[in-house]
Amino acid sequence: MTPRDLEGRTALVTGSANGLGRSIALKLAERGASVIINCTKSIADGEATVADCQKAGAQARLVVADVSTDEGCSKLAEAAAQAGRLDILVNNAGITKHARDHSDLDALSRDDFLNLYSVNVAGPFIMMQKTRSLLVEAHKQTGRASTVLNVSSIAGVAGVGSSVAYAASKGAFNTMTISLARALAPAIRVNAICPGFIGTRWFKDTMSEEQYMKMEAGVAASVPLNVASGPDDIADSALFLLSDASRHITGETLLVDAGMHLGYAPLKAR
Numbered sequence: 001m002t003p004r005d006l007e008g009r010t011a012l013v014t015g016s017a018n019g020l021g022r023s024i025a026l027k028l029a030e031r032g033a034s035v036i037i038n039c040t041k042s043i044a045d046g047e048a049t050v051a052d053c054q055k056a057g058a059q060a061r062l063v064v065a066d067v068s069t070d071e072g073c074s075k076l077a078e079a080a081a082q083a084g085r086l087d088i089l090v091n092n093a094g095i096t097k098h099a100r101d102h103s104d105l106d107a108l109s110r111d112d113f114l115n116l117y118s119v120n121v122a123g124p125f126i127m128m129q130k131t132r133s134l135l136v137e138a139h140k141q142t143g144r145a146s147t148v149l150n151v152s153s154i155a156g157v158a159g160v161g162s163s164v165a166y167a168a169s170k171g172a173f174n175t176m177t178i179s180l181a182r183a184l185a186p187a188i189r190v191n192a193i194c195p196g197f198i199g200t201r202w203f204k205d206t207m208s209e210e211q212y213m214k215m216e217a218g219v220a221a222s223v224p225l226n227v228a229s230g231p232d233d234i235a236d237s238a239l240f241l242l243s244d245a246s247r248h249i250t251g252e253t254l255l256v257d258a259g260m261h262l263g264y265a266p267l268k269a270r
């Protein structure tokens with residue numbers, strides 16, 4: 001049976017209408033946390049996630065807000081203030097620009113960099129600014145450090161992935177995680193996860209089902225653990241960093257990539 005160890009805590013998960021954010025929100029709800037779901041455009045998906053969190057016995061509400069704007073971050077922080085407390089912030093919302101050939105420098109413009117940085121780096125920073133006092137207050141009330149989880153990427157560690165701009169934004173996000181962990185201790189723990197591949201609409205929306213299945217099989221064959229991760233596989237590691245099981249961990253960047261960072265799968269598996 002799933003433990004209800006997060007009962008009484010409130011969590012805000014950005015970009016949680018679908019994909020990894022939805023999985024993290026559902027697991028938080030199953031463990032008893034109240035959750036604030038966020039999206040920009042996928043309102044029907046956001047409402048479905050809210051309904052599924054409520055089915056799991058949690059309080060949940062949807063806040064439509066764009067984390068790349070100060071107004072959007074303020075709106076989310078206000079929703080958390082109305083909830084009465086904020087114990088957990090998951091900076092999950094992220095965007096990319098696909099330019100798979102990294103040697104093609106013309107595939108990216110200054111605007112592409114600024115767009116990606118605006119959602120992937122500045123957004124989480126402003127979210128921290130706006131929610132800091134709530135997270136500190138929760139620490140004062142409970143004596144337990146509040147937790148922030150940044151959803152980064154192996155791209156930010158290895159300089160791989162959909163584009164140079166995306167990898168650079170996630171690299172900045174990883175450094176920001178370390179800076180904030182130092183700056184906000186002891187009231188707030190700040191950690192990051194770096195997934196490798198996650199089978200989400202990120203890929204599914206851009207190709208046919210047959211192409212996707214082929215790509216997924218290719219990913220599984222190329223990583224040491226011979227698996228292609230789905231949102232739930234990554235969300236389980238996220239929950240570790242959001243729960244008391246990781247109470248002595250801050251400033252950590254956890255690679256959750258089925259061993260992708262180690263290089264190719266063992267020969268016997270290929």
Ligand code: NAD
Nearest residue numbers: 015019020066067068092093094153195196197198200202
């Ligand atoms: P996704 O597109 O399903 O989820 C991203 C979510 O962020 C969406 O719900 C989207 O609406 C939301 N979002 C985008 N811009 C936003 C904004 N300005 N304000 C609020 N919400 C916004 O994709 P996903 O694969 O679930 O990605 C989740 C996170 O995981 C992202 O940060 C991504 O960089 C990271 N990641 C994904 C992969 C992968 O292979 N899919 C790998 C490593 C890391």
